[in-house]
Amino acid sequence: xxxxxxxxxxxxxxxxxxxxxxxxxxxxxxxxxxxxxxxxxxxxxxxxxxxxxxxxxxxxxxxxxxxxxxxxxxxxxxxxxxxxxxxxxxxxxxxxxxxxxxxxxxxxxxxxxxxxxxxxxxxxxxxxxxxxxxxxxxxxxxxxxxxxxxxxxxxxxxxxxxxxxxxxxxxxxxxxxxxxxxxxxxxxxxxxxxxxxxxxxxxxxxxxxxxxxxxxxxxxxxxxxxxxxxxxxxxxxxxxxxxxxxxxxxxxxxxxxxxxxxxxxxxxxxxxxxxxxxxxxxxxxxxxxxxxxxxxxx
Amino acid sequence: xxxxxxxxxxxxxxxxxxxxxxxxxxxxxxxxxxxxxxxxxxxxxxxxxxxxxxxxxxxxxxxxxxxxxxxxxxxxxxxxxxxxxxxxxxxxxxxxxxxxxxxxxxxxxxxxxxxxxxxxxxxxxxxxxxxxxxxxxxxxxxxxxxxxxxxxxxxxxxxxxxxxxxxxxxxxxxxxxxxxxxxxxxxxxxxxxxxxxxxxxxxxxxxxxxxxxxxxxxxxxxxxxxxxxxxxxxxxxxxxxxxxxxxxxxxxxxxxxxxxxxxxxxxxxxxxxxxxxxxxxxxxxxxxxxxxxxxxxxxxxxxxxxxxxxxxxxxxxxxxxxxxxxxxxxxxxxxxxxxxxxxxxxxxxxxxxxxxxxxxxxxxxxxxxxxxxxxxxxxxxxxxxxxxxxxxxxxxxxxxxxxxxxxxxxxxxxxxxxxxxxxxxxxxxxxxxxxxxxxxxxxxxxxxxxxxxxxxxxxxxxxxxxxxxxxxxxxxxxxxxxxxxxxxxxxxxxxxxxxxxxxxxxxxxxxxxxxxxxxxxxxxxxxxxxxxxxxxxxxxxxxxxxxxxxxxxxxxxxxxxxxxxxxxxxxxxxxxxxxxxxxxxxxxxxxxxxxxxxxxxxxx
Numbered sequence: 009x010x011x012x013x014x015x016x017x018x019x020x021x022x023x024x025x026x027x028x029x030x031x032x033x034x035x036x037x038x039x040x041x042x043x044x045x046x047x048x049x050x051x052x053x054x055x056x057x058x059x060x061x062x063x064x065x066x067x068x069x070x071x072x073x074x075x076x077x078x079x080x081x082x083x084x085x086x087x088x089x090x091x092x093x094x095x096x097x098x099x100x101x102x103x104x105x106x107x108x109x110x111x112x113x114x115x116x117x118x119x120x121x122x123x124x125x126x127x128x129x130x131x132x133x134x135x136x137x138x139x140x141x142x143x144x145x146x147x148x149x150x151x152x153x154x155x156x157x158x159x160x161x162x163x164x165x166x167x168x169x170x171x172x173x174x175x176x177x178x179x180x181x182x183x184x185x186x187x188x189x190x191x192x193x194x195x196x197x198x199x200x201x202x203x204x205x206x207x208x209x210x211x212x213x214x215x216x217x218x219x220x221x222x223x224x225x226x227x228x229x230x231x232x233x234x235x236x237x238x239x240x241x242x243x244x245x246x247x248x249x250x251x252x253x254x255x256x257x258x259x260x261x262x263x264x265x266x267x268x269x270x271x272x273x274x275x276x277x278x279x280x281x282x283x284x285x286x287x288x289x290x291x292x293x294x295x296x297x298x299x300x301x302x303x304x305x306x
Numbered sequence: 307x308x309x310x311x312x313x314x315x316x317x318x319x320x321x322x323x324x325x326x327x328x329x330x331x332x333x334x335x336x337x338x339x340x341x342x343x344x345x346x347x348x349x350x351x352x353x354x355x356x357x358x359x360x361x362x363x364x365x366x367x368x369x370x371x372x373x374x375x376x377x378x379x380x381x382x383x384x385x386x387x388x389x390x391x392x393x394x395x396x397x398x399x400x401x402x403x404x405x406x407x408x409x410x411x412x413x414x415x416x417x418x419x420x421x422x423x424x425x426x427x428x429x430x431x432x433x434x435x436x437x438x439x440x441x442x443x444x445x446x447x448x449x450x451x452x453x454x455x456x457x458x459x460x461x462x463x464x465x466x467x468x469x470x471x472x473x474x475x476x477x478x479x480x481x482x483x484x485x486x487x488x489x490x491x492x493x494x495x496x497x498x499x500x501x502x503x504x505x506x507x508x509x510x511x512x513x514x515x516x517x518x519x520x521x522x523x524x525x526x527x528x529x530x531x532x533x534x535x536x537x538x539x540x541x542x543x544x545x546x547x548x549x550x551x552x553x554x555x556x557x558x559x560x561x562x563x564x565x566x567x568x569x570x571x572x573x574x575x576x577x578x579x580x581x582x583x584x585x586x587x588x589x590x591x592x593x594x595x596x597x598x599x600x601x602x603x604x605x606x607x608x609x610x611x612x613x614x615x616x617x618x619x620x621x622x623x624x625x626x627x628x629x630x631x632x633x634x635x636x637x638x639x640x641x642x643x644x645x646x647x648x649x650x651x652x653x654x655x656x657x658x659x660x661x662x663x664x665x666x667x668x669x670x671x672x673x674x675x676x677x678x679x680x681x682x683x684x685x686x687x688x689x690x691x692x693x694x695x696x697x698x699x700x701x702x703x704x705x706x707x708x709x710x711x712x713x714x715x716x717x718x719x720x721x722x723x724x725x726x727x728x729x730x731x732x733x734x735x736x737x738x739x740x741x742x743x744x745x746x747x748x749x750x751x752x753x754x755x756x757x758x759x760x761x762x763x764x765x766x767x768x769x770x771x772x773x774x775x776x777x778x779x780x781x782x783x784x785x786x787x788x789x790x791x792x793x794x795x796x797x798x799x800x801x802x803x804x805x806x807x808x809x810x811x812x813x814x815x816x817x818x819x820x821x822x823x824x825x826x827x828x829x830x831x832x833x834x835x836x837x838x839x840x841x842x843x844x845x846x847x848x849x850x851x852x853x854x855x856x857x858x859x860x861x862x863x864x865x866x867x868x869x870x871x872x873x874x875x876x877x878x879x880x881x882x883x884x885x886x887x888x889x890x891x892x893x894x895x896x897x898x899x900x901x902x903x904x905x906x907x908x909x910x
Contacts, residue, residue: 019583020590051583059393060583076578078398086394092387094324108316109395 009035010056010156010188014065017051025051027212029065033188033205035155037219038178040203041192042291047209049192050089053158056190057086069156082111085149089161091141093133099144100129103151112153121147121177125170139165146174150181157181157189163198175202196288208291216294223290228265230272233257233279246271249293261285261293314397318405322413325378329413332374336367337420341428357440357554357811360425361448364418368451372414373476376459377469379406384468389582399578407460407570414452418445437808443554450559454566455480461573464580470639471588471598478601479569554811588639599635600656606631607660614661628657684709685725688736688744697725697812698748705747708740 010033018024025048033039041049054060056067058075067074074080093102099122107113122129125143127136133144142165149157163171179202181187193199199206200220207217227249233256234242240251243260246268250261257279262268272280322329343363344355382388392402422445429436462475581590589595610624632653636643643649683701686709700706709724720741723733736744 054390054583057390057394059390061579061581076398076400078396078401081394081396081398084394084396086390088387088390088394090387090390092385092391094320097324105320108320109397 009033009070010190011068011071012052012056012065013068015052015055015062015067016064017048017055017060017062024212026055029209029213031207031214031217033190035188036182036186037204038182038189038191038202040196040199040206041190041209041214042194042196042199042206043192043209045194048212049194049209050160052209053086053088053160053190053192057081057084057158059086083155084158085110085152085154085156086158087142087145087149087160087162089164091145093141093144095134096132097134098130098132099127099147102133102144103148106148106152110152110154114151114153117151118147121150125173137165139167139170142166143170143174146177150177153185155185155187157187159189159191161193162191163193178202196291197286200287206287206291208295210295216291220287223287223294224285226263226265227285227290227293228260228262228268229283229285229289230260230262230268231257231279231281231283232260232272232275232277234275234277242275243271249297261289312401313405313408314401315405317395317397317402318409321379321406322409328374328378332371333413333417333420336371336417337424340364340367340421341424355436355440356808357443357447360436360440360444364421364444364448365451368448368455369480371417372410372452372454372456373459375410375413376456376463377472379410380460380463383463383580383582384466384472384585386583386585389585393582399580400574403574403577407457410456410460411453414456415449418448418452421448439808439811443811447554447559450562450566454562454569457566457569457573461569461576464573464576465594467584467587467590474588474598474602474639478598482601482604556811595639599632599639602635603628603631603656604660607657608664611661611664628653632656682706686744687723687725688741689720696748697810698744698751700744700747702747705740705743708743709734709736 010031012029012031012033015026015029016024017026029048029052041052043049051060055062056069056074058077058081061075069080069084072080074084094105097105099118103113103115103118107115119129121127122144125147127140127143127147133141136144142163146159146162149159163174166174178189182189191199191203196206203220205217205219206223207214209215232238238258239253240248243251243262246260247263248260249263250259252259269282340363344359382392393399397405422441425436425441425444426438429438429441458479459472459476462472462479465475466472584590589598606627610627613620613627614624633643633646633649636649682703683699684706685697686700687697689696700709706724709722719738720736721733722736722741722744
């Protein structure tokens with residue numbers, strides 16, 4: 009379990025990236041960390057991975073402080089957004105490097121994955137394309153078989169077919185080991201079908217986190233039309249996150265799906281359609297509720 | 307305590323492996339360059355190689371190789387992606403630091419060791435005479451020097467965020483203090499009035515020294531003695547490049563070791579707490595940026611001051627140097643000039659402080675007399691009354707007093723060199739009385755005996771000052787010309803045998819004039835030195851010539867020379883050989899064979 013308590017990280021007096029950030033990430037989940045560019049997703053991962061030292065607060069992994077703790081770091085692998093490989097190292101050399109660092113490293117896994125992805129094991133990684141380099145990094149990370157895996161901008165530059173392959177590999181990893189994975193992305197759709205939990209980081213802290221199933225089942229997007237007049241007050245008994253009326257049709261996003269359905273059906277509507285909500289919409293509306301309102305572009 | 311808690315060998319192996327080509331290249335090229343320049347170059351000459359000769363290439367390499375090695379091992383901290391890659395791995399900062407430090411030191415020691423073994427092989431397979439003591443000194447000196455500069459480089463890496471900052475800090479750590487010391491030395495060496503505290507009656511100088519100067523006499527009566535000496539010597543030569551020029555100095559080596567330990571501890575704590583996010587920026591901390599900039603400005607202002615001091619009309623050049631540097635620094639380090647006007651004001655203030663300090667220090671301090679204690683121990687170099695040159699360690703304070711006190715000019719008949727702290731040299735004229743005291747001191751303390759403990763023989767031909775020889779001159783013609791001159795002008799011609807030994811880190815020589823021994827010279831000609839004597843054929847010393855007045859003959863006859871050799875035949879000689887030496891060639895002879903053959907020759 010990863011416990012983050014009142015974490016503060018600033019780069020200089022004027023640039024405080026994370027402040028009083030607290031979160032608890034349970035074991036054996038894939039935790040998606042989302043947020044806009046520059047909000048501190050990567051910084052948080054670097055703090056957890058012991059690359060950066062927190063100015064204040066603490067990060068506990070399995071109850072122990074993670075900073076510069078060699079024993080804890082044995083169970084952590086971090087793949088950053090900006091990849092680095094030793095100059096001239098092939099995938100095989102890199103795998104051997106990882107093998108020397110991680111006790112449970114599975115070299116066979118790397119060889120098989122490279123074969124499946126048609127990556128030349130003996131060619132210098134620095135001659136590979138951006139996507140291939142990321143494939144190499146993810147393969148090596150998964151082969152470590154450690155308990156905590158952190159991926160920053162996980163699938164950046166990877167084509168959809170390979171992306172699907174990796175999603176399967178990650179899911180397999182989750183079943184094989186009690187692995188906890190944190191993935192960051194600014195693209196919610198990318199994380200939607202792979203993550204169990206999501207945390208939204210904004211304004212120096214995680215402002216909202218929940219498991220995806222709850223989020224999806226708890227919210228309802230509805231298009232409704234009634235015989236008589238209707239306005240927002242018509243739905244005042246519901247927990248309405250969003251309301252917009254165009255002509256005689258209103259679009260609503262409401263919480264507490266079960267109760268809301270029952271109430272809406274009792275209004276005998278002319279039209280009542282339940283629409284599926286994307287994770288992106290859920291987050292945006294949830295943030296609006298919390299007071300984070302994005303101005304619409306002109 | 308597990309070693310693995312401190313060192314991660316797997317990481318170290320990978321860190322070397324990633325730059326293996328460069329490491330292998332360096333380990334091959336560095337000794338090659340060393341031997342190519344020293345070995346191959348010197349083979350064409352007839353050098354007896356001392357510590358200085360051994361190290362003159364290595365000292366230049368010392369300012370490149372350890373810096374490169376430090377960069378290869380720790381350079382990842384200048385690249386954010388590399389930091390992510392390394393620092394996220396299961397290895398603590400302590401392990402990274404200690405593994406790299408030990409790995410770097412081992413690698414550098416390996417290179418020094420290769421050079422060390424190379425010198426031993428070179429001394430065995432070539433005609434070069436390389437004293438083993440000098441090779442050992444090389445091993446000690448360069449092991450410590452390489453480690454010292456490596457540690458300084460690591461400290462610079464820990465302090466800086468990119469290569470520019472790294473280079474600036476290295477330059478500051480290596481050269482700022484010596485520069486300040488040099489400034490101090492330059493200013494102090496101009497002092498004309500230095501007072502010594504005289505602690506006993508024996509240091510009362512001759513009143514003639516005052517030359518009837520009332521002020522001087524008054525000083526003498528008050529026991530305040532006025533001498534032309536600067537004693538700011540102890541702060542000079544604090545870096546390897548400086549003290550290398552002064553030869554091997556144990557004191558400097560110890561200082562360097564202590565400084566290395568201090569630096570490595572500082573570097574460790576800085577690295578352990580280093581903010582890794584501050585990479586790719588020279589100095590994230592604006593105060594550190596300013597401090598480094600101002601420190602680096604010291605040598606620049608000094609340079610400007612030197613220009614101004616040399617010629618007042620150079621003031622424009624001095625100002626331009628200051629301005630260009632102050633703005634250039636920002637451009638190089640910061641990539642832009644931040645607030646031109648504010649920087650200008652800051653530059654003026656800092657310049658006034660530094661230049662003003664130099665000016666005040668020189669002009670005010672220069673006029674002040676200094677009161678200093680006489681050192682308790684000095685090394686002196688002197689030539690005794692039979693013409694043999696010695697270095698001895700003198701700890702007789704009253705004698706030191708006498709040596710430092712100058713005698714009146716018309717009274718001296720010999721010259722000594724007083725060496726303070728193995729570094730600073732003061733030449734002083736002395737009279738026969740003091741010379742005798744020194745000689746007695748040396749004899750009483752068995753200091754002269756030590757000199758001959760280890761030696762080789764080196765026979766050389768030396769001519770009076772009217773003739774000079776070089777490798778590209780026709781030696782035979784010169785000798786012929788000389789002999790003509792000799793016959794016509796009755797100029798003396800001497801042949802010396804020179805004994806060498808390497809002691810106290812210095813190659814010392816003992817020259818024995820054997821011109822009076824015709825048997826020895828004939829022997830040399832007929833048996834061992836055909837090539838040499840072909841060239842000095844016309845300089846053959848006849849019975850008549852021997853009868854000339856040789857006022858400086860140290861070994862009067864063969865018996866002296868033979869007895870000298872016999873006396874020392876059981877010494878542990880570095881090389882049991884005699885070298886017959888001309889300015890062009892040398893010939894090696896086994897000492898025992900020499901003695902045997904010489905006896906045969908004399909008997910026949």
